[in-house]
Amino acid sequence: MRFAFREMPSASGGALTPRPIVDIALEGLEVAPVACLLDTGALRTRMSAEIAPLAGIELTGDPAEEFYVGGVKTVGALARVTLTVTSDTDEFSWDAPVWFCDPWPHPFGLAGLEGFLHHFVVTINAYDGYLEIEPDSRHQDA
């Protein structure tokens, strides 16, 4: 599956540097896949806590951790969620731990090692502005 890097508008005109973004659908929120920044430096996969109730996920009583992200102290609550990525021809779903964070300063979710990168072989071609992901067959067989 190939995802073109995504451009965002710059306040001063033009566009910001395109970023590697993957659209990940949560079970229960298939109509609006959440854009997630591919973050190879992040251990977890994290999203805004605002997203959870929209997917029918209740965070009460789930394990939580405090941490800093982007210089902001936040609290993440853990939930296991079925995630799906879709392209024109393929679809892949997997069960993953996602940390729903409040507050969440970022416009996207963060797709990190646990929850995303562990499930795929990822190729980043920044020169041409795209990334490709292929499900890791070893993970599927595990």
Place this chain on the structure above:
Amino acid sequence: MPSKEQGEIAFLAEVLYSRDGSESTLRRVAIGEPMPTMTVSGHQFNLESRSVETSLQGELPEPIHEHFVVINGRRWPPKQVLALVTGLDRADFTTHQARRALTRLGFPAGRAAGTRARHPGTSRAVAPRPSNASGADDPAVPLAEALRPFIGLWVAVRDDEVLVAAPAPAGVVAWLAKHGQRAQSMFRVVDSEQAITGAAPQ
């Protein structure tokens, strides 16, 4: 509908984005221009562009099937707008009547690109897609430019078109569900490099 004496209206209708999308522009309206009186479905209304813009605050554009008008930098179905500002039932007037009424107020109108060749049952929502000031059919714009009017808002996009924009993701999802639409991606539009820097926990 509040009414003013004819001839006392003086206002500047703001057109949020210029043709090249680079800056806001102002469209001048002559001081003393009388408030247009129009008859819709047998009812007389004194409408002016400012009150129309005000009526749309807090509303989200419905999917565009073919015709649209551009108000506050967004595309709106003409019938939705006229129903909101007049309180009339949409069955009481046609799309063309609504479009004509709104263009008389100075709002640009257009037709969504490709609708004529599209199967009626597979229309794509392009409701709030930003438009140039003319509102005429325009070629596809880069996603970054399409997103520019929605900085700070949550958006749902599909095929490089903005389906809907709202202050919170709940508003976006509610709109998608209400109109039976499916997005490719949902996120908040930002305008600085710092806002989209990856952030490994410290």
